Amino acid sequence: MYALEEKNLLLEPRQFETAQKKLLEWYEVCGRHELPWRLSEDVYHVYVSEIMLQQTQVNRVMQEYYPQFLEKFPTLKALSEADEAEVLAAWSGLGYYSRARNLHATAKLCPQTLPQTLDELLKLPGIGPYTASAICSFAYNQQVGVVDTNIERVIKRFFALSQPSVNKVNAEAGGFVNAEQPRAHNLALMDLGSLVCLPNNPKCEECPLAFSCDGKNEPEFYTKKEKKVYENLELFYGVCEKNEKIALVKSSARMYKGMLELPNVEPLEEDFIAAFKHSYTKYRLTVKLYKTDDVEGEVFWYNHEEIQNAPISSLTRKAFGALQKAQR
DNA sequence: GTCCTGAAGG
DNA sequence: CCTTCAGGAC
Numbered sequence: 001m002y003a004l005e006e007k008n009l010l011l012e013p014r015q016f017e018t019a020q021k022k023l024l025e026w027y028e029v030c031g032r033h034e035l036p037w038r039l040s041e042d043v044y045h046v047y048v049s050e051i052m053l054q055q056t057q058v059n060r061v062m063q064e065y066y067p068q069f070l071e072k073f074p075t076l077k078a079l080s081e082a083d084e085a086e087v088l089a090a091w092s093g094l095g096y097y098s099r100a101r102n103l104h105a106t107a108k109l110c111p112q113t114l115p116q117t118l119d120e121l122l123k124l125p126g127i128g129p130y131t132a133s134a135i136c137s138f139a140y141n142q143q144v145g146v147v148d149t150n151i152e153r154v155i156k157r158f159f160a161l162s163q164p165s166v167n168k169v170n171a172e173a174g175g176f177v178n179a180e181q182p183r184a185h186n187l188a189l190m191d192l193g194s195l196v197c198l199p200n201n202p203k204c205e206e207c208p209l210a211f212s213c214d215g216k217n218e219p220e221f222y223t224k225k226e227k228k229v230y231e232n233l234e235l236f237y238g239v240c241e242k243n244e245k246i247a248l249v250k251s252s253a254r255m256y257k258g259m260l261e262l263p264n265v266e267p268l269e270e271d272f273i274a275a276f277k278h279s280y281t282k283y284r285l286t287v288k289l290y291k292t293d294d295v296e297g298e299v300f301w302y303n304h305e306e307i308q309n310a311p312i313s314s315l316t317r318k319a320f321g322a323l324q325k326a327q328r
Numbered sequence: 329g330t331c332c333t334g335a336a337g338g
Numbered sequence: 339c340c341t342t343c344a345g346g347a348c
Contacts, residue, residue, distance in 0.1 A: 055345040060334070095332030098347080128347045149345060199343085228342085255331050277340090280332045284340095314333060 020178040026208035027188030043139040050134045080111035088311035102126025137186045145174035146186040150193025156222040160214035238265035238292030245301035259311045274326040
């Protein structure tokens with residue numbers, strides 16, 4: 001079915017030249033040219049930024065993580081020579097820690113530079129279809145389609161695709177790429193999705209592609225979201241304090257592999273200290289802290305000062321905050 | 329279907 | 339306060 005559509009696409013190529021031209025003119029004026037990772041075409045800079053930007057918003061990456069990370073690990077080589085714990089500490093609070101572990105693993109596999117083809121990039125840990133194409137487009141200026149969620153939304157609306165397959169969206173995005181300026185084309189589409197072709201109430205009156213957008217009369221029809229189901233959970237952590245230092249252990253949770261956290265305990269009401277909320281994916285957590293005396297296994301001692309640079313999640317960071325507040 | 333978080337919204 | 343949103347790899 002899709003093969004047939006793609007065949008038709010090849011037999012009767014659409015004329016995109018005007019749309020491509022208007023898109024680049026808009027980008028010239030309205031694009032986010034000052035984003036730090038766009039000021040460089042160094043493949044390492046592009047790579048680090050794309051991994052950080054996976055599932056994470058531009059402002060946090062730009063202000064709290066990207067510059068600090070490059071300061072600490074200025075090159076792929078430097079990153080490859082670092083300890084995983086250092087890399088996780090630089091990632092602390094950003095979430096999706098497998099990104100940091102995979103980034104480090106890829107640096108060890110390619111300490112000099114990254115490969116220059118989609119196929120080779122896709123073999124590396126943590127690099128999927130989006131990131132491979134982003135590197136090829138933004139670092140190497142290759143003529144490849146790049147489809148992140150912003151561009152996906154633009155493509156679905158522009159071509160009026162209702163619930164298309166991933167392949168269909170990729171094929172349309174790929175066919176639309178400007179052969180002369182693939183990098184600028186993809187960055188422009190990304191900014192258009194982020195600034196104009198918004199999920200709700202898109203600003204079609206400002207859009208350079210509105211003149212030939214097939215979906216502009218009902219833009220939200222093509223990008224409906226499904227509603228989510230949540231699950232509530234309670235977690236219990238122990239606070240073992242000696243000489244102003246608090247005991248941490250290596251996390252047994254897969255998602256926090258390699259990171260430190262408070263030890264789990266059985267709740268005893270008389271030892272209750274504090275509680276706070278946290279959430280991830282579909283889970284809504286109520287986290288409760290209890291005083292405890294002994295901790296099994298390998299223990300790492302941290303005071304409130306030292307914890308700032310430790311490989312811990314936001315959940316653990318919140319626990320230290322709740323603890324300090326309860327002790328005042 | 330799993331992995332994370334802070335900002336924005338009601 | 340609680341809920342929703344934004345953002346790709348495996």
